[in-house]
Amino acid sequence: MASRRRVSIGGATPTLDTLDRPLRDLRLSVIDQCNFRCTYCMPRDSFGADYPFLASSERLSFEQILKLARAFALLGVEKIRITGGEPLLRRGLESLIEQLAKLTTTSGKPMALALTTNGSLLAAKARSLRDAGLGRVTVSLDAVDDAVFRRMSDVDMPVSRILDGIETARAVGLEPVKVNAVIERGANDSQILPLVRLFKGTGVAVRFIEYMDVGGAGGWSNTKVITARETRDIVESVFPLIPIVVREQTGTAVNYRHADGAGEVGFIASVSQPFCGTCSRARVSADGQLYSCLFATHGTDLRPWLTDTASVEQLAMAVRSRWIRRDDRYSELRSTQHRLESGKVYPTVRMSLVGG
Structure with a gap:
């Protein structure tokens, strides 16, 4: 088994964990702050004006983030997603993206580069992000009705600002644009059909995510x-769908095509049908902690290898050492528990710090 997990730095041998899951995707959080206070992620009663977010000096520098990305590329990572918090709050992000866009995978292909955002700053930054080399963007949008949107995000901002950002991203070529909507019963389930209706035929793929017990979801049930x-039943009651058949399920969403060909809709069953068995994602928080699961309780500090005295190869070996011992499968274990009605099985890392 150990021989299957060896890594040749700069080679093509996959880096496998204890469950034979390869390291393919890296999610890099560049900031733990957000200008939204979404009730399931950063509720205002927990993340108030006096909340001790990371100081700028505590966040990884762009040079350190780039070093991380190079190390993960050596280990077989094929896609990097920039997250937060709200990543567009990080000053000068375009300069980081410009450097990341120059990376290649172990197979010599360009590194796939994506970003997840709440969309509030996207209209102003979409073109500069595209020019810097960003490939794709995913916008978190839980409602198209203005009142529901304001209630879910808990900010005094019209939903039209987010929609303008999505349209601008499409116009400048940041495609495909995806919209992720977390659906919580009794909160925004009325928005399922309006979301599908709004983006049908636009080229924007809508993906619905089950309400998870992450981050600030302390009242999760x-x-x-x-x-x-x-x-999906709700969507198909109005819009017939056809499943998209794939050779290998590598993403989190199960995708469907509108029967009339006017776009796609995806469903992410992270609670009812966990996909831990195919999870290939590593996460690095804005302060340099490596997390091998979104539901982790603690991380591995990578900052000792982010100094000038440590090489990219040494950093890669430190990451590999942690990944090959990875056995996380929180969602699968949670589904076997009988405590779901009472809330989260255990406290998890702050989502705004580690990224979604």
Whole structure:
């Protein structure tokens, strides 16, 4: 088994964990702050004006982030996603993206580079992000009704600002644009059909995510979860869908095509049908902690290898050492528990720090 997990720095041998899951995707959080206070992620009663977010001096520098990206590329990572918090709050982000866009994978292909954002600053930054080399963008949008949107995000901002950002991203060529919507029963389940209706035929793919017990979701309960199957039934009651057949399921979403060919809709069943068995994602927080699961309780500090005295290869070996011992499968274990009605099984890392 150990021989299967060896890594040749700069080679093509996959880096496998204890469950034979390869390291393919890296999510880099560049900031833990956000200008939204979404009720399931950063509720205002927990993340108030006096919340001790990381100081700029505590966040990884762009040079350190680039070193991380190079190390993960050596280990077989094929896609890097920039996250937060709200990543567009990080000053000068375009300069980081410009450097990341120059990376290649172990197979010699350009590194796939994506970004997840709440969209509030996207209209102003979409062109500069595209020019810097960003490939794709995913916008978190839980409602198209203005009142529901304001209630979910808990900010005094019209939903039209987010929609303008999405349209601008499409116009400048940041495609495909995807919209992710977390659906919570009794909060925004009324928005399922309006979201599909709005983006049908536009080239924007809508993906519905089951309400998860992450980050600030301290009041999470299984009773608030609308399963992906329920959501799909709601969509198909109006819009017939055809499943998209794939050779290998590597992403988190199960995707469908509108029967009339006017776009795609995806469903992410992270609670009802966990996909831990194919998870290939590593996450590095804005302060340099490596997390091997979104539901982790603690990380591995990579900052000792982010100094000038450590090489990229030494950093890669430190990451490899942690990954080959990875056995995380929180969602699968949670689904076997009988405590779901009472809330989260255990406290998890702050989502705004590690990224979604």
